[in-house]
Amino acid sequence: MNDPFRDADRALEELRDSLPADAELQGRAREVASRAAQCLNQGPVASRLRWTAAATAAAVLATVGALVLWWGAPPPVAVVRRDPVPVPAPTRGAPVLSDELLRPAAELVALPALAEYRFDRSQLVALDRLAPLSTLAVVIADVQGTLEVPDGAIVFFAGRLEGVSLRIGSRAAVHCLGPVSGNIVVGDGSLLLLAGGVAGGIESGQRARLVIDHRLGGSCRLGAGSHLLCRADVAGPIDVPVDGVVAITGSFRSQATVAAGGTLIVGGEGRGGLAMHAGARAFVCGGWRGGVYGPGSSDGVVLGEAARRALERAAAFERP
C-alpha cells in the first residue's frame, strides 16, 4: 500500500496546491498597493540632495572657520553678494554655472519622476534656497570642459574634474572632492579646497586662500597676500607673492621666487633655484640642494634643523 506520508514530493505538491492562486490575490494586491503607496516617501532624491547640500554647506563653513583660525585674519569670503551675478557667456557649449543650469530646489522636487531626470555627466544641480547666499551649487557629477564659478558663489564638486579649466570668480568658495586634471584660476579673496589634488597649475588673484590635500603638479602663481597650503609635493615653479605664504609639507622640485614680505615653508627637501627678494623669508626643513640667490638670500633663508626649530617655535607650521 502506498503510504502518503512517505511520498515527500507529493506532499510538496499538496502544499503548493494549498497556496492561494493569482486570481485570489489580485484584489488583495490592489488594496495593499494603495495602502503601501501612501507610505512611499515622496521626493527621496530631493531629500537626499537637501541633506547633501546641507552637509556640504556645513563642511565648507567649518573649513572656512578652521582656516580663519589657522591663518589669522579672516579672508573677505564672508562678503556674499545677494544681487544677481553676471555670468559670462558659455564658450563652445562648455558647462557654465549659469542660472539656467542652477535649478532651484523647488523645480527639482516638482519633477514627476527620476526617470525623466537623469544626472548625466556635467549636469549641475543646485539647491539655492538652503542658505542666505547668492549661489550655492552642489555638483554631484563628473565634469569635463570649461567651468566658470561666478563671484560670491559656493560650489561643491563631488565628482572628478577631468581636463577642466576652472575659473573661479572673486569672493567665492569652491570645494573639490575629486582630482582636478586641468588648470585653475582663482579670483580675489576666494577660497579653494582641493581634496583630490591638481595636475595642472594654479593662478590666483589677491588675498586668495588655497588648500591642496594632494600633489600640485603644475606651477603656482599667487596674487599679493594670498596663502597656499599644499599637504604633499609640488612639482612646478612657485611664485610666493608679496605678503603671501606658501607652505608645502612635502618636497619642492622646481624654481621658487619669494617676493618681499613673502614666506616660503617647505617641510621636505628643496631643489632648483631659490630667488629671494629683500625682506623675503624661506624655511626649508629638508635643506635646499639647488642655488639660493638674490638680495634676501643672506639673511632670509633658514635651512634644515634650524628651520624646523624656528617653525616649531613660531607654531606656524603643521608637521608633515
Added chain:
Amino acid sequence: MPLPEIDCVQVLAAQSGDREAFAGLVEVAYPVVARYLASRLSRASDASDAAQDVFVAAATSIARLRDPRAFWGWLFTIARRTGDHQRRQHRGAHEAAPAAYAAMACDGAAEGDLLRGERIAWVRAVLDTLPTRHADAIRLRHFEGLSYEQIAAVLGVPKKTVDTWLRRGLQCFRERFQRVAEGDAP
C-alpha cells in the same frame, strides 16, 4: 509560472516618489510575495499581514535600492526577514498547526482533509528544519515554478549554486520527511 517582469523605469519612478508607479510594482509583485509567505506561515491571516508589512517596508526603503534590476532580490530579502519575524512573533500558533487540524477532525471534517492538512503542516515544519537557503530554493522552484536562472537572480547567487542547494535541499527534505512519516518529530 514565470517571475513577472519588472520595468526598471517604473522602479526609478517609484524611487523618486511616484506613488502610481509604486502601486503598479506592488500589484505585480504581491502574488509572488504572498504565496512565498503563505508557504512559510501556516495561518493565512499571518501570511496576509506579513505580505502587507513587506510592501510597507519596501515603500519606506525603496529609495535605498541601488540597482533597479535587483528589485526581486531586494524584495525577496525583505519578505524573508518579514517571514522570520512573523514566525518568531507567532511561534506557538505555527507550531500548533497540526493540533488545529486534529480539532477540525473532531468537529466532523472529512478524514481526507485531516490527513491532507497534517501533511501540509508537516511539509512546512520539515522545510523549516532545512537551511534557509535550501528551503527558499525549494519554495521558489516547486511553489512558484521559477527557472534556475530566476531563482539565482532572486537569491543573488550563481545558477550552479541554485542547482546545488536544490539537490541537497530536496535530498535532505525527503530524508527528514521520511523520518517524520515514521513517527519522529521533524
